[in-house]
Amino acid sequence: MREWTQVPFGDLLKESVRNGIYKSKEFHGTGANIVNMGELFAYPRLRDVRMKRVELNSSELDRFSLKEGDLIFARRSLTAEGAGKCSIVLEVSGPTTFESSIIRARPDPTKANPLFLYYFFSSPTGLHRLDSIKRQVAVAGITGSDLTQLIIPKPPLEEQIEIASILGVLDNKIDLNRQINETLEAMARAIFKDWFVDFGPTRAKMEGRAPYLAPEIWSLFPDRLDDEGKPEGWEEKPLRYLGSVSIGGYWGDDNKDDTEKVQFLCLRGVDLEHLRDRGECQSAPIRWGKIVAIEKRQIKSNDVLIAASGAGPCGRSLWLGDLAAKLSSIRVTYSNFVKLISCRSKATACFLDRILLEMRNSGEIWSYVNGTSVPNLNDAGLLDGKRFVVPPEPVMEEFAKIIRQNNEMLFSGESATLAATRDLLLPKLMSGEIRVKDAEKIMEAVA
16 A cells, blocks of 8 residues: 555646536537436446437537547536536437536546546545545535545555456456346347237238248247237236236345344345336345245246335336246245236236336326326226237247247346446455455455
8 A cells, every 4th residue: 555645636637627528409409418416326337328409609519519538427416416516428420418416527647547437436435536526506516626626545556456457357347247138128028019019920920931930939920910910829818817026025134033034135125116117126035934835925937026115116027937936046936026927828928917017108107197196006907908919829938939048148147246346346345455466366256
């Protein structure tokens, strides 16, 4: 640590910090990309993403542009924890600016590595120092002058680059996995729409087009539509045909003194969101409960979970298939705020989950939700009221094979392991508790 110094953040910048630009409505819609607070919070490592646009003159573009390596901070936020949020600009595509609620800091690459600085401000120490300059009036916020006066660690530049590289490798792998998952999900949605909404294979057969599926799958689709416009032999059924609500959830308690109780992982509605989006549910609470009650609620491969309450997760569904046991080394069940729909088979569970997901994405699920401040799912109304064209079991089985492969990728646990490693190394590297060579050994063990 003798080589590390402590300096004001402003000493590491190429130029003074700058607040973003404000433009009235008539200038919005065309021109340069503009980073708003939404992008800052959604993309901690900001790459080329779709943004809104704003017209700038050459002088404004010169003063308010963003370049690769710039750090951007939330100058104000409705929540205290949001103020000071730091992101780094990794890619820009064409002229790009930033809005007035954002502060831009442009590091001097001869003094500091921008990615190192980003990781510092994302570390517990960096967040604590940002907390020290937050001001609370109507909204929480920071000022550029306070930001530049923050004292931060300054290792030798070469070591900064090495630290940033280690943490960046982990984040790059996490980002790659996320992109793969998004691609797989987009493919699943496209296949579902083609097979079960547009009836693409049947229409292709009717028009004499060449097969575009494997022969064993192509042969499962009829070659004509019936008088109702659905594939011949397929029937329109209520969702109740696919599955029915089983026994209610179980919350257990925190009392572990009872010898009859064991630990279990209790999935809530928000955990269904995390599993669907990120393949992990690290926040799911560990509870204690009676083994008899837990075993009655063990999640099986032909079960679909659906969040029954809550403004955010309500209506979120999840089919785990054979992967339920991989979530944890202990028993996995569900809370009172989650309903379990028991289906006739794995294939029907997969098919039902996809219908529910499409209903959630389109907003249709909300027609089966009661209440506003505390939404509650009318599961009976959903299962009895929603009707869908149901294919034969062999077609659903082929679709389930595709989704099962996607789930194996999503729930592999790799991203969660990488994130845990990054979160372990980040504060220790930033404080000098772990040096680069020791971190590299940990990385080798993870790989």
